[in-house]
Amino acid sequence: MTLFTDLGLAEPVIRAVTAESYTTPTPIQSQSIPIILEGHDLVGIAQTGTGKTAAFVLPLLHRLAEKRTNPGARGCRTLILAPTRELANQIAESARVYGKFIRPSVAVVIGGAKPGPQARQMMPGVDILVATPGRLLDHVSTGAIRLDGTDTIILDEADQMLDLGFMPAIRKIMSMLPGRRQAIMFSATMPKPIRALAAEFLRNPREVAVSVESKPIDRIDQRVMLLTGDQKKDALVTLMKESGVERAIVFTRTKHGADKVCRHLEAANIGASAIHGNKSQSQRERALDQFRQGRIKVLVATDIAARGIDVDGISHVVNFELPNIPESYVHRIGRTARAGTDGVAVSFVEPAELTYLRDIERLIGKQLIPGGAVPVRGLNPPHLTRGQNQRGGGGQNRNAAAQKPGHSRPQSRNHAAPARGRSDGGRAAGRVS
Incomplete structure (x- = not known):
């Protein structure tokens, strides 16, 4: 069994990890950290919830502990690009x-926040800059940030940045970096455009893949409910009142839809808050704090806002509307079943969404409705006509009783850390995940 002490990390980094009661790295960490420490470019492929953040943060801190260099005014030694404000x-x-025993200078540059304070924190230069691509380019264009002294670039959640249309901005940013620099890319999936980006900007990269590409983890109990559009809201209320639902994220495709679902839950006396791109940064942070502290039971989110949600103990994920990009399904349901726990993912599927469902099934290699719909207690059994539910010779709907999920989640703490498993890995005893 590999321990953190076996990876060659500097003593202050090991001391910080040990102080958090972690001893055993996750597979993505144990395989990636030595490669990064050796200075190689890297492509890391791992499911959401496997500890990708710590896989690159810990070797960055090691380098700072070994050798601290001045990044220069308005510059950064390491640049980390993330698709969302929450993840950044x-x-x-x-x-x-x-880095509490190293005390790195860290700056965050994201949209939805005032640019002035961001520019001021960059004036002396920083060890680590975490940024979303659009706001970073804004600051570069005004001269508030320089990239000519950056020696390490990390792209986190690269597939999501592709989905959000950030590829032109990323190419522009990469072209501004010095020719000699280390490039690291992490992603839950590796579609062809991301592989092409890696081939364009990474030099002889090592590749680490610790899970089957685009496959949800086995501990997630994936369920499908076949409903009409007007049944969904009542089905959601009934489901959220189930005793096994402790903390849930509900996904919608649109910002307006998220607000409507949130209002419906609140009208049913279920504590809920919405998080999406139209919310200010303070509103998003307030909603996350309420969710994290258990003051609300349900967070209603769009895909863009969901990356980087850093919350323990999410027992259920509900796809109120199926995503039209099948990879997004994998990212969504990966919010549950962290750190060796079990979780439940329920998808509400109306007739118009059956095409999306079939795309998801092809991606994950699993049939999600092998013969019938799953009813919610308290509702009339949801149904579709036999023709609507026919799937390559599939049979008629049959109603199966919804099962209560079993949970064996470890006791958790509510402060953020790279591998505590909220956004990129759950907290397990003795592991940074």
């Missing part, structure tokens, strides 16, 4: 927590 903030907090 989580990465920065991870660097601070696990």
Whole structure:
């Protein structure tokens, strides 16, 4: 069994990890950290929830402990690109927590926040800059940030940045970096455009893949409910009142839809809050804090806002609407079943969404409705006509009683850390995940 002490990390990094009661790295960490320490470019492929953040944060901190160089005014030694504000903030907090004996200078540059304070914190230069691509380019264009002294670039959640249309911005940013630098890319999936990006900007990269590409983990109990559109809201209320639902994220495709679902839950006396791109940064942080502290039971989110949600103990994920990009399904349901725990993912599927369901099934290699719909207690059994539910010769719907999930989640703490498993890995005894 590999321990953190076996990976060659500097003593202050090991001391910080040990202070958090972690001893055993996850597979992505044990395989990636030595490669990064050796200076190789890296492509890391791992499911959401496997500890990707710590896999790159810890070797960055090791380098700072070994050799501290001045990044220069308005510059950064390491640049980390993330697709969402929440993920950027989580990465920065991870660097601070696990760098507490090194005290790295860390800056966050994201949209939805005032640019002035961001520019001022960059004036002396920083060890680590975590940024979303659009806001970073804004600051580069005004001269508030320089990239000519950056020696390490990390792209986190690269597939999500592709989905959000960030590839032109990323190519522009990469072209501004010095020719000699280390490039690291982490992603839950590796579609062809991401592989092409890696081939374009990474030099002879090593590849680490610790799970089957685009496959949800086995501990997630995946269920499908066949409903009409007007049944979904009542089905959601009934489901959220089940005794096994402790903390849930509900996904919608649109911001407006998230607000409507949130209002419906609140009208049913179920504590809920919505998080999406139209919310200010303070509103998003307040909603996450309420969810993390258990003051609300349900967080209603869009895909863009969901990356980087840093919360323990999510027992259920509900796809109120199926995503039209099948990879997003894998990312969504990966919010549950962290750190060796079990979780439940329920998808509400109306007739118009059956095409999306079939795309998801092809991606994950699993049939999600092998013969029938799953009813919610308290509702009339949901149904579709036999023709609507026919799937390559599939049979008629049959109603199966919804099972209560079993949970054996470890006791958790609510402060952020790189591998505590909220956004990129759950807290397990003795593991940074």
